[in-house]
Amino acid sequence: MARISANHDKDGDLVALGAVVRARRLGHMLSQEALADAAGIDRSHMGKIERGERNVTFLNILRIATALRCKPSDLLFEAGL
Template structure:
């Protein structure tokens, strides 16, 4: 697993924990649903600004997503 895939997994798990659809996350972060889908699949390389918007919408800090992603890489 690479870092983009691990980050995408962290985003998806946090989104599901928050009982949000991709559409709801996309709308809250002011992004296209297709971009959120690509992030979750590890097919997109989100900018720092995008990561911050996603985290804010998921009601967490960007660092929380990165720590989860690092855990997926290690495990």
């Protein structure tokens, strides 16, 4: 089975999720580095998540939501997923 990557995101779901993460991060007045540190994710990886370049794992969604003080479902709902 072929590995699924952001290149296969024809519907733009990863871009939508990344935009929500970025908007919430900015709403909390956090730098990308501060959010990455709080979530335990490498800063460059966080940038790729926000740009929709990475197929973010469920565990990273949980970490990001915790760092942003929201539910993972809130992020997904706002992204229209």
